[in-house]
Amino acid sequence: MVPDDSAPAAIAAAAVPNPAATEALAADPPPITPVPAQARAPAPPIDPRTQLRLRGETDHLVLLMPNGSEAEAGALAWGELLQQFKQRLNGGERCWQPHTVVHLAARDRLLDARQLQSLEELLSAAQLTLKRVITSRRQTAIAAVTAGYSVDQLAAEDTLVQSPPPPGQPLAEPLYLQTTVRSGTEIRHPGTIIVLGDANPGSSLVSEGDILVWGRLRGTAHAGSGGDRSRCIMALQMHPTQLRLADLVARAPDGPTSQYLPEVAYVGDNAIRIAQAQAFARQNFDATLGQGAQLTDAFKV
């Protein structure tokens, strides 16, 4: 049974005490239902660098190909890669002026003329112009030259170094999408993800940074996928299928919720907790005050 609007499906509600009880705000809300260890898949580490993405440089964009390991995984994988990239482009990943030049960082991926052409078509539909191809593969370089692009051929070692993301590397710039993330769509990004719209059931967001959904979060969200537990997931309406923060997994409690208030999921005491956004902000503020003793003293009468 699906409840109608007057009794919307619930999730985090159980975790959050009545907002009237101001005292409760100081303490962490109880953790939401953790997924029992045995029911939990051995949580394979998800590498958010497995999708095509754009990075801004001063006067052009760089289109980053994912690393080569699964590069030769066949035509199906290529089709999916393009599809995901297209969903991003359509999702208003429009942080550029029309006719911006794109350099393709193909790394050690083997690309033929047809694949280069399909990329060019996607880009030009989004008013971007593919000009240069950077690759460490001879065949790719030849295909690119034949198709009329400028080509930088790198030595193979250069790209190998990049393969596992080195620790301490800064996060990618945030990914800003204005779209409904629909069932079957997976957005992976090695930085913060901001969605202006709903993330529907069956969708999945994986971010090395934070996740902010300015809408309803009803799919699966994984923030801090690189292992950073200080990350959080924010949503105007928090009704996720499953939440993940770093290595922790929690599923939504059953039962009806009563609220439509923005909420934040974060890690407190080794468990995922959900607080109303206001309470969460206040907690952080209190923590800051606690550190700045002078400020606190100044307020004491």
Next chain:
Amino acid sequence: MTRIIVMTSGKGGVGKSTCTANLGMALAQRNQRVAVVDADFGLRNLDLLLGLENRIVYTALDVLAGDCSVEKALVKDKRQPTLGLLAAAQNRNKEAITPEQMKELVAGLAPSHDFILIDCPAGIEMGFQNAIAPAKEAIVVTTPEISAVRDADRVIGLLEANDVKFTKLLINRIKPKMVQEDQMMSVRDVLDILAVPLLGVVPDDERVIVASNRGEPLVLDKQLSLAGVAFNNIARRLVGEEVPLIDLNATHDDLFSRLRRFFRG
């Protein structure tokens, strides 16, 4: 300009073919020149629903093989001569045809028709890719069930990614009584997730099954059933009329008495 519309759903058995047959017929009744194209190669049944099975001479594959023109392959409906069916081949599978070929077939039909309705097979594989390739618009058919809605959502995403703009939603097999008792998703619930414009709602109606078995789409009935009225209204919306939704949430008695009043004038 010819409206090229794919009827699709993701999940199987939600009523794509039923809706294609009824909307095709209802549009033809409004003097539109309509071609319905069965893109369900290997599992065709649009011909059955329209009662045209025994009149098929050529299929889409014969057209592609150059054995006949696309106009000649079109089976004309005797009841509504402005309705034609392009049948799928029964003895071949979905890989028998490519998206390019599908575009070619539809391009051949476009100049002589106002509407082309493409009946898409279930799933999101090759058959789906073929069916959506020539389409400019889509009608996503779903029933008010979580699994159907989830698949519809996926399909809407795929349509967006494949540049089929103008997706509209048709909710089929609503049972007003169950909705009232909170045992079925309401139209609101479905729209809440899918967030695309609503084209219409068709109630669950046993006469749909009877009509299918007879090969006579409901909209041909002299005494229209509620589902028949719903299909007619959808056809009217497709040609640009503004028709309010039938109030399916009224109690059953109300509904039928209101309909009776409607037909007695």
